[in-house]
Each structure stands twice: as structure tokens, then as C-alpha cells.
Amino acid sequence: MISPELGPILELRGIRKHYGRHAAVDDVSLKLRHGEFLTFLGPSGSGKTTTLMMVAGLQQPDSGQIILAGKPVDRLPPYKRDIGMVFQHYALFPHMTVRRNVAFPLEMRGTPRAEAERMVTAALAMVGLPDHGDRLPRQLSGGQQQRVALARAMVYRPALLLMDEPLGALDKALREGLQLEIKRLHREQRMSVLYVTHDQSEALTMSDRIAVFDGGRIQQIGTPSDLYERPATRFVAGFVGETNFVPAELLGREGEARRALVAGVPMPVSARFLAAPGTPAVLAIRPERLRLSAPADDDGGGVPAELVDLIYLGNARRFVLRLPGGQEWSAVMQAEAAEAVMLRPGDAVRLSWNEVHATAFPA
């Protein structure tokens, strides 16, 4: 669906926005490719909405450039930008029927009546609400209202679709259903989408790429597996998925380090080592990448730990482990593998990992 040959549909260059002396958005640059689904992921207050609002033209950046479909739009008001937007609380017009709501953007564009009617019918069918056109928004459930909002934002085929936590007001089951629905619409309609969420599993499920925001800055931008497997900063490692952190000290020379001291034990680490040798570092490793073994089983390699608790997760088991330094780690294994290791709470274990899965950051 992504068409690289067309160039970026949206480009942000060094966007900044201050509220008073506080930088809400701080030097954000990115490119959104044609047909791409890009998600802004980040904690509350990290500047996701503010960035989206500036793309929409509803907020003005203090500096930087916004280029939409090849043209700078900095001076264009929202109603002259070719965008569609879906809001968290739907923002349907309560005094208009569903059909009138969906027809509104077409009417604003002067689409001929008959053609507009046809497009509205098609848009309502697309979101699975062909028979709800004559209802008022308040006569629909939250999920249905958001479908109408989607139809309304897509009916005029804007160059770029913006969504600010569109599923934030819905319960979990509905949210997962609509995630798939939005993915389907994105695929079928070949739209370029900028999506905002603070739910990392939603971001991983839906996105072609994710931009992780913190403190008004993009910490990392990449595919879901880039972020998960190769986090660029400690923040990303902690925010995207679950991670075990432990203090570590890098051994060896700059650029050649392959081992680090973890709880007094030299352990292998990734060649992509992000901390300088001799300085305090933090090692990050995913729960599902930890290997557990009984101390007697091997040659004494690995970090010693105690199994504190074993939590039953149905398809998997979670091992709660205590390291000599007192940190608690978590390891997750599929049911079959977990049962094979035959460990019980109170047992001593040894932890090891493949070096490619352990990343270190400056402490």
C-alpha cells in the first residue's frame, strides 16, 4: 500500500510549539509516505495532539515547516488543507442526522447534490452502517458514532487522514474490533493516515511505522519491530512492550565491547552497545528473551537468581525472579517450554540470553 515512488504526502521540518516557556513540541521532523499508516505513540502530555493539530492547521507552530502533498501549508487555514480528522469524542453534529453529518464536508466543497448522495451512501456502507442514515447521532452507540465520524472524514477522500485517539472513549472489546476495521479501511481505501494513541499494543497492531514521543520530541521512529527489538533509547525500551532493566558495567574497549558485568557476572551484550565502556549503564532485556536453567544443569555461566513467584497466564507462564542486587525481573515462557523447565518458587535459577537481545543504555 505504501507508494515510495510518489514521495512523502506529509513532511514536518523542525516543528516547534511553546506554551509560555514550556515546549509542548520540540523540533519534530518526519516524513509520511503515500498510503502509510504512521502512529504517534507517547505518554500523556508528550505533544502528540499538539503536533496533529498543527498538521490540521488548528494550531500554529512557532517555527518549522509543514509540507502537505508537496506544498507548504504553513499559511493555509484548516479549511483549505486537504485533510480529514477523527476526534476522540466523535465530534458529530448533534442536530444533524447521520446522512447530513456525512454529507457536510461534501456540501462545504460544493459537490453536486446527486453525486454527494451517492458518495454518502457508499461511505455509510463502507463503515457498515447502511441503514442508520436517518438517525441522530445520540441514537447510536459509541462505536457506531465513531464509524460515522470515520465515514465523514473519509467520504471526500482527503489527502491525509488524522485521528486523535479515535478509540480512546470505547471499551476494550469494541476497541479491538474497530482497530481491525480501521486497518481494513486503510488498506482498501489506500489512505495516508496519521494516528495518535497512548496505547502501545494498539500502535503495534495498526501501524506501518510508529513515532514514539516523549517530552515534545520524537524519541524514535520506525516499524513496530524496529522499536520493539532495537529500541533507540531507554525510554522507548520501557514504553514499548515490557522490559527488564538492570544496572550493568561495560567491559572492554570503546566500540569493541561484547561483555558487560551484570550482578557481578560477565554477560554477553549486543554489538549495538549504546553506552561507553567504563561508564554506568543500564541493560534492557525482554521477558520472553530470558532463558532459565537450574544451576546444576550447566557450567555456572549466567546470572544467578531466585524464582520468587510463578504466575499462570493460560497460554504462558510468568516467572518472577529476584537478582542478587535485589531487582525483580520477569521472564515469560510459552506453556509447553515453561512446564519443561520444572522450576518451583524458592528454587535457585540461572539466567542467560542471546547477546543480540540485550541492549544497554547510558544510566
Next chain:
Amino acid sequence: MSTRRESWPWLLLLPAALVMLVAFALPVGMLLARAFTQPEPGLQNFLLLWERPVYLQILGNTVMIAAVATPVTLLLAYPVAHAMAHGNPRTRRLLTFLVLVPFWTSLLVRSFATVILLQRRGPLNTLLMNIGLIDAPLPLIYNLTGVLLGAVQTLLPFVIFPLYNSMRRIDPTLMPAALTMGASPARAFLRVYLPLSLPGLMTGATLVFISMLGYFVIPALLGGPRETMVGQLIQDQIGQLGSWGVAGALSFVLLAITAALLGLLHRLVGLKAVAR
């Protein structure tokens, strides 16, 4: 048991209902009845209204003044209510305070103060002349301008509060949403915001219009002879001439006009379609 418990809230309404009955419905009913009974039974009081053009003229005047004051008040109140509904809490508190301040002073005192302010050699004219905006004093009082200035000033709160009440229910993302869909601010306002504020606008308009029809302190103090309103006429009929019959007939016609106009207004705007 249960029926008794359910009837409780209704019993609590009884004292208010009694007060309304004794202090409002009965006297008004009696006044209206006198239109048909005094000095003798019949329709002679209404015939009198019909035969003396001055009465009809004053009735017409009254409706006209109310009809001018209403949109002026609405127009002035709208941005204030909007700022109260969508501004930050400090703005809201400040505006609420400012809107309520006039209530701390009696209508009579305020009207006399307005007389002083607006008179030929009053502070307003002096100021305008001193800064060179005008050469001769403007006739601001004892005419329609005076009545409107006085009336609008007292009526503003009655529009601002119902409007504010309507507006704060309007989702503040609706206007930005309309803009992203290609509506200019003016079109977004006309198609989205204005219709949603209509219930408050209607309530405010109704209150202003009806209050205005019955005004008599303000036209008496700030108006000239041409701005005589029905309220003053009724007052004169009773206070100076003792003719309760004519006063009753005037009241009857005033009530009928009010009811008719209100019915028309609500039918035209279709209140049900917008009331949430």
C-alpha cells in the same frame, strides 16, 4: 404506601403554587375580568381602545420597541455568553461577576443614573465633545435611543445566562471539526454553532421580549412622549383616572399579543428540533 411516597414531591410544590395563585393568578384574573365588567358588563372598553387611535398607537409602539430591543440585546449578549461558555475559568468568573453586579442596585436607581449619564450636558456627551468626536450634544435621552440604552442594559443578564447555559453544552471540538471538513469559520458558525445555541437564544429572546412589553419605569424616565408604552398607559388608567375597565382591556390585549407572538416564534423556529 408507594403512592403516598410518590406524591411527596408534589406536595412540596404546593406552597409555591398557592403563592402564585393568590398573588398572581387571582389578581390578574380579576383585572382581566374587569375589562368585561367595569363600569358595566359588555365590550365597551375594547370598543374604546379601537376608537381612540392613541391606544392602538401606544400598543403598536410597545411591540415595536420590544421588537427592536430584543435583537439588540441578543447581539450584545452573544459574544459575552460565548466567552463565558468557552473561556478559561477566570474569564468565566469575572464575566459572571460583571453581569450580576447591576442586580445589586435597584432598577430605579440605575435608571436615574442612566438619566444623569445620558443627558444633554451629561458625562457621556461631554466626553464625546471633548475628544472631538461630535460638535453638538447628541440627543441620547427622552427618545428611542434612551429607552433602548436603558432597557438593553437591564435585560442583558436575562439573555446571557440562558445563552451561556446552551453554549456550554456545545462540544468545543465541533467547530474545529467543521473547519477540517472544509467549512470557513463563518459557515461553520452558521451551520453548526448557531443552530446549537438556538434553544438559549429562544429562551433569552422570549424573556427579553416579554419583559420589554411590560416595562414602564424605563420608558417613563428615559423615553419621550413618542416612546410611551402600554405599561405606562395601564398605570395612568388606574393611578390617575381610576378606570380599571380600560386598564383591564389593555392588559388583555397585551397578553393576547404576547401569546400570539410567542406561539408564532416557537412555531417558526421549531424549538423541538434543536432542544436536546
